[in-house]
Amino acid sequence: MADIVCPFLSPHRSLPVIVFSPxxxxxxxxxxxxxxxxxxxxxxxxGVEHPLxxxxxxxxxxxxxxxxx
Numbered sequence: 001m002a003d004i005v006c007p008f009l010s011p012h013r014s015l016p017v018i019v020f021s022p023x024x025x026x027x028x029x030x031x032x033x034x035x036x037x038x039x040x041x042x043x044x045x046x047g048v049e050h051p052l053x054x055x056x057x058x059x060x061x062x063x064x065x066x067x068x069x
Contacts, residue, residue, distance in 0.1 A: 021048040 020035055035045045 015042065015044050017044045017046065019046045019048065021050070 018038055020031065020038075022031055031047070035047055039045045
């Protein structure tokens with residue numbers, strides 16, 4: 001469990017958490033503005049970036065695109 005350092009937060013208050021995992025091969029950075037907006041509304045946002053090759057739309061090691069259905 002990670003420690004949250006937030007001087008304006010009382011120790012007895014909890015914060016809503018959103019885990020954001022982009023789909024369909026979209027890079028995590030594409031949604032930065034959206035994630036920042038959620039954070040500005042008081043949410044703790046955890047953005048997940050998946051490794052290259054974990055999506056059917058990523059290029060294979062041979063340089064060609066994987067075939068998707």
